Amino acid sequence: MDAIRLGIVGVGTVSLRGILPHLSQSDVRDRVRVQALVDPVGERAEAAAAQFGVPTYFTDLDDMLDHGEVDAVSIASPIGLHFEQGLRALEAGKHVHFNKTMCTTVEEADALIEAARRNGVHIVASPGxxxxxxxxxxxxxxxxxxxxxxxxxxxxxxxxxxxxxxxxxxxxxxxxxxxxxxxxxxxxxxxxxxxxxxxxxxxxxxxxxxxxxxxxxxxxxxxxxxxxxxxxxxxxxxxxxxxxxxxxxxxxxxxxxxxxxxxxxxxxxxxxxxxxxxxxxxxxxxxxxxxxxxxxxxxxxxxxxxxxxxxxxxxxxxxxxxxxxxxxxxxxxxxxxxxxxxxxxxxxxxxxxxxxxxxxxxxxxxxxxxxxxxxxxxxxxxxxxxxxx
The missing domain is CATH 3.30.360.10 (Dihydrodipicolinate Reductase; domain 2)
Known part of the structure; x- marks a missing residue:
């Protein structure tokens, strides 16, 4: 099967230290490919994309969801943003990985789980x-x-x-x-x-x-x-x-x-x-x-x-x-x-x-x-x- 095309939301410390180094290794390229990055600091997203060989970068999440050609996203932004960003990705039909914590309230978690069910996509929430x-x-x-x-x-x-x-x-x-x-x-x-x-x-x-x-x-x-x-x-x-x-x-x-x-x-x-x-x-x-x-x-x-x-x-x-x-x-x-x-x-x-x-x-x-x-x-x-x- 084709590799999953992944978008990463947030080019902060966990992405730079962990997600991007792991997913740029040659042994995973047949299964997953980082297709796009999004971060409000455009120069950071651009430089990280160049460093890790990511084809595209964005400063707006909706632009990435609409034009980034991704199948799934990894949410690695501040925890207080997880619910809103994750919900937008799920409603766009993308599978979502939440880097801990998934959200901050049960009400938010209920909405995320329901959105995944309604759109036929999956959620994995760190830590495993x-x-x-x-x-x-x-x-x-x-x-x-x-x-x-x-x-x-x-x-x-x-x-x-x-x-x-x-x-x-x-x-x-x-x-x-x-x-x-x-x-x-x-x-x-x-x-x-x-x-x-x-x-x-x-x-x-x-x-x-x-x-x-x-x-x-x-x-x-x-x-x-x-x-x-x-x-x-x-x-x-x-x-x-x-x-x-x-x-x-x-x-x-x-x-x-x-x-x-x-x-x-x-x-x-x-x-x-x-x-x-x-x-x-x-x-x-x-x-x-x-x-x-x-x-x-x-x-x-x-x-x-x-x-x-x-x-x-x-x-x-x-x-x-x-x-x-x-x-x-x-x-x-x-x-x-x-x-x-x-x-x-x-x-x-x-x-x-x-x-x-x-x-x-x-x-x-x-x-x-x-x-x-x-x-x-x-x-x-x-x-x-x-x-x-």
């Missing part, structure tokens, strides 16, 4: 934690009772000053620095939507759908700095929540400006009456799963190493950044090109959005929030077995 072999094995270990009765879990990520210091921001193609201000503004800013989303996908991949959320949330750092200029922040950057999975099983979830950053973004600790699982350790000892040897030999500084076990991450892709983003793009390519449905579902992504949105609503109202979404996944059955119901 469900595809990692170590996550599958954690789900199995808990179901087998390896740590006794599961009681609670801990996950999240500390924001720090990560985005102000990304190398790609200072000297991108075209020369104009990439402003990180959106990370600190609403909608879509803050560590919950940007980073804790990974942990929530992994957590729910193991435990299944959650039932309700309660949280406290506020802003700890009101002003940030990029290239000597102040950035006034709006979004909450200090959120601590408790997610209730039913049967007295809970998870503490955080998105904070400082403190403990997981060994890898998305890592989860599980605590049971008979032991603990922390990332790839069972009671402090490594447990086995496909790819264990690769991880054991990985560099201690390679935070993305666990995500290099994803199915499409082979050959030259093993040494490139953002392998999980590449994997999710390829999940969409396989679905659109070969009809191979991805387990990285929009319904799962919607449930994670529900958890984040409900956490902020709980913080505002002072009341626990019932989640109104769910998703179909084997983890639901695994969790029922783990608690003996």
């Amino acid at each position: 934690e469900v595809l990692l072999p170590q996550v599958t094995r954690v789900r199995e270990l808990i179901a087998e009772g390896a740590i006794g009765r599961l009681a609670w879990a801990l996950c999240g990520c500390a924001f720090g000053q990560y985005h102000e210091r990304e190398e790609e921001r200072l000297s991108p193609p075209g020369g104009r620095p990439i402003d990180p201000a959106w990370y600190f503004r609403n909608p879509g800013g803050g560590p919950m939507y940007d980073m804790t989303v990974y942990a929530l996908h992994r957590l729910t991949s193991v435990l299944g759908p959650a039932r309700r959320v309660t949280a406290f949330s506020g802003q700890a750092v009101a002003r940030r700095e990029f290239m000597g200029l102040g950035v006034d922040a709006e979004a909450d950057d200090n959120t601590i929540g408790i997610v209730d999975f039913g049967d007295s099983t809970y998870a503490v979830v955080y998105g904070a400006p400082a403190g403990m950053r997981a060994q890898e973004v998305g890592g989860v600790r599980y605590f049971g009456t008979g032991g603990t699982i922390e990332d790839t350790l069972l009671n402090g000892e490594p447990f086995d799963f496909p790819g264990r040897e690769f991880l054991d030999n990985a560099s201690a500084g390679d935070y993305a190493a666990p995500k290099r076990l994803l199915p499409h991450v082979v050959g030259p892709h093993l040494s490139l950044p953002e392998p999980h983003v590449y994997e999710d793009v390829m999940q969409l390519v396989d679905w659109a090109r070969d009809g191979k449905a991805s387990p990285v579902t929009a319904e799962h992504a919607r449930h994670v959005v529900d958890i984040i949105e409900s956490a902020f609503r709980s913080a505002r109202t002072g009341e626990a929030q019932e989640l109104r979404t769910t998703f179909d996944h084997p983890s639901s059955q695994a969790r029922r077995e783990a608690v003996g119901t």
Whole structure:
């Protein structure tokens, strides 16, 4: 079959660091070809197109959808723009990959899922934690009772000053620095939507759908700095929540400006009456799963190493950044090109959005929030077995 013609929406750091380097490799050209770029900064889009051999570039999304000759798009713009841009692409009959997070509200997610159904196209929403072999094995270990009765879990990520210091921001193609201000503004800013989303996908991949959320949330750092200029922040950057999975099983979830950053973004600790699982350790000892040897030999500084076990991450892709983003793009390519449905579902992504949105609503109202979404996944059955119901 012909290669899928892909348009990339947003020539920011994730596109420059991950999507474009992966998709310009020769081993994927028979399956996917980047046909067009779109970014409001025209000189950046033009320079990136020249650097990565992309035939066309645009400064307007509708122009690309109308004239870019694309079959699918990857949305890699600020999270607050995802809903509007994704909806326009779906209504134009394009398959859509959303680089985390799919959108910011359940209402938006409902509209996206309905638009995809109505137009006969597919959605894949990063991150695809469900595809990692170590996550599958954690789900199995808990179901087998390896740590006794599961009681609670801990996950999240500390924001720090990560985005102000990304190398790609200072000297991108075209020369104009990439402003990180959106990370600190609403909608879509803050560590919950940007980073804790990974942990929530992994957590729910193991435990299944959650039932309700309660949280406290506020802003700890009101002003940030990029290239000597102040950035006034709006979004909450200090959120601590408790997610209730039913049967007295809970998870503490955080998105904070400082403190403990997981060994890898998305890592989860599980605590049971008979032991603990922390990332790839069972009671402090490594447990086995496909790819264990690769991880054991990985560099201690390679935070993305666990995500290099994803199915499409082979050959030259093993040494490139953002392998999980590449994997999710390829999940969409396989679905659109070969009809191979991805387990990285929009319904799962919607449930994670529900958890984040409900956490902020709980913080505002002072009341626990019932989640109104769910998703179909084997983890639901695994969790029922783990608690003996």
